Amino acid sequence: MNPNAHAILIGIDHYADPKLPSLHYAEKDCRDLKTALSAPESGTFPEENITLLTGAEANCQNVRERLTALAVTKRSPEDTVLIYFAGHGFYIPALDQAYLATPDADILQLQKDPSRGLRMDWLRDEIGHRSPARSIILILDACYSSAVMPGSVLETNRYFMIDERYYRAPNGRTAIVACPVEAKLREDRRLENGIFTHYLLKGLRGGAAEPGGAEVSIDSLMAYLRLHLPGFLPPPGRFGNEFERIVLTRPRSAAPTPPLSLEAVGDAGVAASFRPLDNPVAPFEPFIDHLIHHISSADAEADYEKVLLEGICRASQAQFALLLRRGEGQRWAARAINSSALGQASLSAYSEKILPLVATVLQQHELFSTAHTGLCSTPAPEGAHPLHTAIIPLRREDPGEILVVAGLPEHPALLNDVYAEILKAVYVSSYDLSTLNAEIIEAGIYDRLRRQFGFLPLSMYERRFELFTRRLQQMAIYFQPIVFLDEEKPHITRWEALARDPENLRSPKDLFYAAELWGRRFLIELDQHFIELAVERYREATSQTPGMRRIADQLPISVNVYPESLIRVAYYEKLREILSEKRRILGQRLYLEISEKRPIPPVEKGSGLFQFVEDKSFEGVLKKYIRDFQIEFAIDDFGVEHASISRLLKVYPNNVKIDREILKSDAVYYAIRFILDFVKTVSIEQSFRNPTIVLEGFDFAISRKVDLRKLYDIGLRYIQGYLSGEPGPDLVRLERDYDELIRALLKK
Numbered sequence: 063m064n065p066n067a068h069a070i071l072i073g074i075d076h077y078a079d080p081k082l083p084s085l086h087y088a089e090k091d092c093r094d095l096k097t098a099l100s101a102p103e104s105g106t107f108p109e110e111n112i113t114l115l116t117g118a119e120a121n122c123q124n125v126r127e128r129l130t131a132l133a134v135t136k137r138s139p140e141d142t143v144l145i146y147f148a149g150h151g152f153y154i155p156a157l158d159q160a161y162l163a164t165p166d167a168d169i170l171q172l173q174k175d176p177s178r179g180l181r182m183d184w185l186r187d188e189i190g191h192r193s194p195a196r197s198i199i200l201i202l203d204a205c206y207s208s209a210v211m212p213g214s215v216l217e218t219n220r221y222f223m224i225d226e227r228y229y230r231a232p233n234g235r236t237a238i239v240a241c242p243v244e245a246k247l248r249e250d251r252r253l254e255n256g257i258f259t260h261y262l263l264k265g266l267r268g269g270a271a272e273p274g275g276a277e278v279s280i281d282s283l284m285a286y287l288r289l290h291l292p293g294f295l296p297p298p299g300r301f302g303n304e305f306e307r308i309v310l311t312r313p314r315s316a317a318p319t320p321p322l323s324l325e326a327v328g329d330a331g332v333a334a335s336f337r338p339l340d341n342p343v344a345p346f347e348p349f350i351d352h353l354i355h356h357i358s359s360a361d362a363e364a365d366y367e368k369v370l371l372e373g374i375c376r377a378s379q380a381q382f383a384l385l386l387r388r389g390e391g392q393r394w395a396a397r398a399i400n401s402s403a404l405g406q407a408s409l410s411a412y413s414e415k416i417l418p419l420v421a422t423v424l425q426q427h428e429l430f431s432t433a434h435t436g437l438c439s440t441p442a443p444e445g446a447h448p449l450h451t452a453i454i455p456l457r458r459e460d461p462g463e464i465l466v467v468a469g470l471p472e473h474p475a476l477l478n479d480v481y482a483e484i485l486k487a488v489y490v491s492s493y494d495l496s497t498l499n500a501e502i503i504e505a506g507i508y509d510r511l512r513r514q515f516g517f518l519p520l521s522m523y524e525r526r527f528e529l530f531t532r533r534l535q536q537m538a539i540y541f542q543p544i545v546f547l548d549e550e551k552p553h554i555t556r557w558e559a560l561a562r563d564p565e566n567l568r569s570p571k572d573l574f575y576a577a578e579l580w581g582r583r584f585l586i587e588l589d590q591h592f593i594e595l596a597v598e599r600y601r602e603a604t605s606q607t608p609g610m611r612r613i614a615d616q617l618p619i620s621v622n623v624y625p626e627s628l629i630r631v632a633y634y635e636k637l638r639e640i641l642s643e644k645r646r647i648l649g650q651r652l653y654l655e656i657s658e659k660r661p662i663p664p665v666e667k668g669s670g671l672f673q674f675v676e677d678k679s680f681e682g683v684l685k686k687y688i689r690d691f692q693i694e695f696a697i698d699d700f701g702v703e704h705a706s707i708s709r710l711l712k713v714y715p716n717n718v719k720i721d722r723e724i725l726k727s728d729a730v731y732y733a734i735r736f737i738l739d740f741v742k743t744v745s746i747e748q749s750f751r752n753p754t755i756v757l758e759g760f761d762f763a764i765s766r767k768v769d770l771r772k773l774y775d776i777g778l779r780y781i782q783g784y785l786s787g788e789p790g791p792d793l794v795r796l797e798r799d800y801d802e803l804i805r806a807l808l809k810k
Contacts, residue, residue: 069112074149088148089116091259122164141195151204160209182210200237207239241296268313353377358500366498381469388462539599540789558620559596589627620653629670649691655698658705722759756780770807
């Protein structure tokens, strides 16, 4: 233990301001970090030197006072101080200020009095600069955490900006920040921690131990985080300088295998035979089954990169696998996993032959810039079989990650391009996972094979559909308001039902991608499921909302649908079933938003709903829905993909939702005026009632670039986006803050 090591750990789960949703694990993150730093067998921070501030105790005034006392007033030049924060961070554009959210934070009041919150620049200047401590270490697990550094807040995520005072300071100052500006951090209920802090803790407990030793330093911790954090998280940032090596923990577990550097063994003079892999389409079910079985059998908390490499070794009957990553200064490092039947001595012998070969290929062959795959052959150690090595770049856009599978059998049946695409899919599918999910990885394999080769065996198709329906059943529905603009009283006029993955509250893009990739059966299954789920969740939400418990008082709800589903009898019958139960929803309260992702399907004589309408056209099918169910249609995301002028002419254009991409154009006002005039003209010609034209994706960032008042003067009356409210499982009134903000923007 280091008697001069002190830590202040701050974590907040619950907030008074409704714009700051509750967290689940921020306070637990602090307790877990305290345990890691003060563990008798490995910690370097005495437990009595660690101060924990959580819950109501972490209010703004108390945090300021305790930080000033513990990090400035009571410190001496021999001390090291670690300050950790887990909770919300937010940025107020009008003030160009970023804050760490304390439980008593009030964002609206801060705009009137910016000094009432815990400003990040205060933490940097009043604590970091004023403290006499030899070293200050800031670790921030919060959104906008890079804003703790000086410079423009909006540029901090792009440039590692260092205040020149850091260069002149006699003491070390280091900030480890979890994310760049304008990125979002996440928790994970399976990990029971914030995802960033989960990997921080794994590193401190031994994962980040330095090669050849058993100590975790700031340098080794940062290297571990950058290597192991899931790909969907932003890369962590490190700012400032420390003028000595700072050890955070001393885990006694065995140090990890030192990374292998290709620079140390590369030799352009080594002979290498190299040829592109063949591209046969063959049944690979046994190989995929073996690989997925290994992944699904692993502990969810396991190091999933190690699990994937081990699974590849076993399923491929290979001797070992290397995952090569290119780091700073174009240096390559490798993580090696050998099969259970191969000893460390044999692994080293193979490495001596393979690594120079790979280095030569990387230097001499330009094919890696386009992410092709290849096969190397070289003599093996005496008494062993000849080596066959697959070299597989994992990312087309960035050939900085390469998988090497070495020691393959002499006549490998699987060694072709299908094999390579499967292994690419395993890694690409795992980038967005915080913990192992074998079914998502397996689905990713089938999707990649479908995209690359088109035709797949029927058994693979059926298995993919099974995985698709399972994932559908896990989804939730959130509601986002559509707001009518009024200078005096803006109000919610409609809700859109949005699909959400309950694990991360993001749109399940993998499901939509799969539906569009695999075609009709998947599309109809998805649309049938979500229309039923959306209506059922809407019924439950309205039954719990005062003023909306009667069906007659409900506001309309919008649900997305693919054009292909609308022409299918199965979808029509599902809608009839839902609307026949009057207690669920009235037809005139339902809007179907036609997705821009797919074209209008062609007329198929004698099939689908076409056979039941006189007008054998897509427009004729829509008229049948309107006549039979009294529902309305809208064009979704007009202005992108298939949502074009042509679609306006083929679909009832009484309801149009304008995609936010139009807001990025310099001609935004002209474009929206054109859409408004066009839709109104067609509506009059068709004797429609007043059209509803909604501008989607309107948020705080957009409001700084696009004048809402000017759009209002043009004739726009409806918006949807974070400026009017975030999606949620409940139906709420337009919050006062949003109401005041919209009225303020309209009065500019």
